[in-house]
Amino acid sequence: MVEEMNNEMTTFESRSEGDVVTGTITKVEDKHALVDAGYKVEGILPISELSSLHVEKMEDVVHQDDELQLKVIKVTDEELVLSKKEVDADKAWDNLEDKYDHHETISVEVADVVKGGLVADLGVRGFIPASLVDRQYVEDFSEYKGATLDVKIIELDRENRKVILSHRAVQDEEANKEKEDILGRIESGRVYEGTVQRLTDFGAFVDIGGVDGLVHISQLAHQHVEHPSDVVQEGASVKVKVLSVDRDNERISLSVKATQPGPWERAAEQLDVGDVVEGTVKRLVPFGAFVELIPGVEGLVHISEISNRHIGTPDEVLEEGENVKVKVLDVNASEKRVSLSIRELEDQSANEQPAIQYEDEDNNGFSLGDVIGDQLKKLK
Incomplete structure (x- = not known):
């Protein structure tokens, strides 16, 4: 009888903590499952040992007759x-360690949305902090639940069971690659249509x-610009010429x-x-006045051409900032020179004073001829 009992005992395998065994689910309860693992008593698989993530019901993960690889975490005779x-x-x-070492991108399914970020099941719990979910600010993370995201492992601590993931890192990598491709295609000297992204005191980013490229404030217009907002606005479309590309x-x-x-x-x-045009006196110098006719173009009114009377200095007649009419005497665009005159307009104005006009008839019905005629008759 004792010999038969010993033979029966030998049909069960011995188990030690840390052993990995193959077991078959024999019964599924709400909070645990019973497992035939070839031991003298049925094994227990608690719901807490089912997954690295929170599980509501055993049957959501395992079913009767499922065959699983399991680790022994506690063993006694009973x-x-x-x-x-x-x-x-x-x-x-x-x-994960292999993928982390090789900086690989992995796909994960978001299992849950928690305070501060997202949780994914990688066999271990992976956490995506809110700041690493997207390059843009995210108001509501609920839409991410169940979504599949490509992520990078940015922190891995096996001892403390800590895995930090980043979807933003993948987006940044893709954006940088796209940026490199675009930089490789941009050519110096070419003209592109661009959009003003933001303004600074020193220029505009387009x-x-x-x-984005920088249009320095000195390259915004031919005339002097106090601030970029005087010339362009954020969101505006502009044509720009590429002056240089520093790909590095x-x-x-x-x-x-x-x-x-x-x-x-x-x-x-x-x-x-x-031509007679209107301009603004920009500068007064001993020998004359510079008048801006077009933004970036100034013509000189020599002191001798300022007035038809003799003057000692231009400020006897003109003030900086004053609007004046001038006559164009000469234009030499290649030498960036325009000669102007105010005096000629004054002379012209004097010559064009209207002569006295007499009406043929006054209000009484007498004409000038009638009066003169009468006088001549008396003389005769």
Whole structure:
């Protein structure tokens, strides 16, 4: 009889803590499952040892007759406690460490939305902090639950069972690659259509197809610009010419004024000798006054051409900032020179004073001829 009992005992395998065994689910309860693991007592798989994530019901994860790899976490003659999450974790850590070392991108399904971020099941609990979910600010994370995201492992601590993931890192990597591609295609000297992204005191940043270039304030217009907002506004479309591309430092220098006719080109088209135009006195010098006719184009009114009377200095007649009418005497766009005169307009005005006009008939019905005729008759 004793011999038969000993033979029966030998049909069960011995178990030790840390052993990985293959077991079959024999019964599923709400908070645990019973497992046939070839031991003298049925093993227990608690719900807490089912997954690294929170599980509401056992049947959401395991079913009767499922065959699982499980780790022994407690064993006595009367009790065998098993863990699925420990086996999953061991496999996962080896896999995660390899992917972390090789900076690989992995796909994960968001299992839950928690305070501060998202949780994913990697065999171990992976956490995506809110700041690493997206490049843009996210107001509501609920739409991410159940979504599949490509992520990078940015922190891995096996001892403390800590895995930090980042979807933003993948987005940044893709954006940088796209930026490199765009930088590789941009050519110096070419003109592009761009959008003003933001203004600073020293210029404007313009998006030209996915990368931003800087239009320095000196390149915004041919005339002097006090602040970029005087010339362009955020969101506006502008044509820009690429001055230079520094691919190593990802810097692009752009120019708006290089796409526009220069002020002297416009002067050659708009000003002709003899034209009378209005301008603003910009500067007074001992030998005359400089009058701005077109933004960036100033003409000289020599002191001898300021007035038809003799003056000692231009400020006897003119003030800086004053608007005046001038006559164009000469235009030399290639030498950036325009000669002007105010005196000629004064002379012209004097010569054009109207002569006294007499009416043929006054209000009484008498004409000048009638009066003179009467006088002549008396003399005769």
